[in-house]
């Protein structure tokens with residue numbers, strides 16, 4: 301039976317920490333990046349290594365506990381923590397090992413993007429990940445992983461070579477193109493549904509210094525800029541990435557004072573091609589659109605990756621609404637022009653991340669990520685440090701999304717969704733959903749790993765159908 305004596309016995313098996321509600325570290329251990337999330341787990345296991353993860357999975361399963369898995373804790377819906385759950389916290393597992401000859405890097409399951417950039421940059425290498433260095437490699441990779449290098453070097457999952465996975469029965473397997481291929485297919489986009497990844501092996505690319513940064517324009521020019529951008533990004537060279545943004549200019553350097561707190565639109569560029577062709581690549585953009593502010597120039601890759609970190613420390617209120625977008629029609633731009641000027645707070649923003657270029661040349665069935673035909677992953681994010689602003693963040697993002705959704709491709713990038721229910725998950729995986737459900741039945745038939753964008757095992761679906 302599950303009681304404190306059993307818990308104390310379990311504690312002796314761990315190298316890491318077991319934190320309970322009466323412990324002094326409990327308050328910090330239950331917090332995740334999104335300050336809107338206020339959940340009270342039954343205990344948090346800060347795992348020191350893979351062995352701790354195995355023990356924790358076995359303990360949770362044998363004692364009938366709900367299990368939540370926490371990597372970097374960045375998930376919008378706070379899926380790294382759950383009320384009354386056993387939280388398996390991977391954040392101490394933060395080793396990296398670069399093999400410069402093979403151009404690979406092995407990464408512990410609790411690493412942040414910054415850990416990987418730090419390790420690889422010293423060798424003139426980079427793994428394509430996301431745009432903020434504090435994000436967890438675990439959740440980002442398992443959901444897909446898009447960022448500054450997506451158009452040149454694919455999604456993060458397309459650079460995953462292998463993973464060590466602790467399964468629901470406590471066994472450990474390696475998933476790669478030759479071993480447990482079905483699992484390897486599923487974890488590339490299917491989230492944390494299939495097990496806990498304690499170690500990732502990535503292919504790295506020769507990227508050291510980018511020619512990158514934001515260009516900004518007056519908000520009134522957004523229809524012109526967006527119209528130009530939608531045509532340009534479709535045929536842009538793969539070396540060039542650029543995500544479109546509506547934003548409020550932060551009141552501090554490097555932004556000039558006369559622009560502080562102004563609502564503007566922008567593109568955050570990243571050119572990762574040959575340095576001598578960077579100026580030439582940007583010349584037509586600069587000539588035709590004449591940005592109000594142009595901060596694009598040479599920048600070390602890790603500096604670009606952490607450019608927004610200071611603006612967005614942990615603990616703020618975040619409310620996200622997302623969709624994949626195939627085409628940006630004039631009507632859709634009209635909707636943006638109704639809601640973007642109403643951005644409710646300085647940190648709230650709207651981003652359209654391109655997922656075309658190299659990423660779109662991988663087949664829809666090659667990984668679990670189904671939307672290879674989408675042009676953008678769009679996210680509307682209401683953000684502010686003040687909890688009293690919660691309602692206005694939710695209202696703005698929800699109304700904006702409602703008005704735009706009919707112009708979208710249907711599903712959304714799982715890593716930009718909150719906890720939005722099964723229909724949204726199905727809309728996101730489309731034809732790949734059934735295959736994911738079959739693999740889930742094989743590796744996690746009892747749905748032990750369900751605090752995620754959950755794909756239900758087929759057996760559970762049948763049982764539910766019988767019960768209803």
Ligand SMILES: Cc1cc2nc3c(=O)[nH]c(=O)nc-3n(C[C@H](O)[C@H](O)[C@H](O)COP(=O)(O)OP(=O)(O)OC[C@H]3O[C@@H](n4cnc5c(N)ncnc54)[C@H](O)[C@@H]3O)c2cc1C
Nearest residue numbers: 369371372373374375380430431436438439440446492497
């Ligand atoms: C500020 C910010 C910026 C972001 N920028 C980007 C971006 O540029 N590109 C992008 O693609 N996404 C981005 N995201 C979204 C991000 O990918 C997701 O929030 C992702 O879930 C974060 O992973 P995590 O490990 O930090 O989160 P967590 O909250 O710890 O976990 C998220 C989910 O993944 C599961 N999980 C985590 N690690 C593991 C593991 N090792 N094994 C099994 N399951 C695991 C958890 O159980 C949970 O369901 C951003 C998020 C934030 C908050």
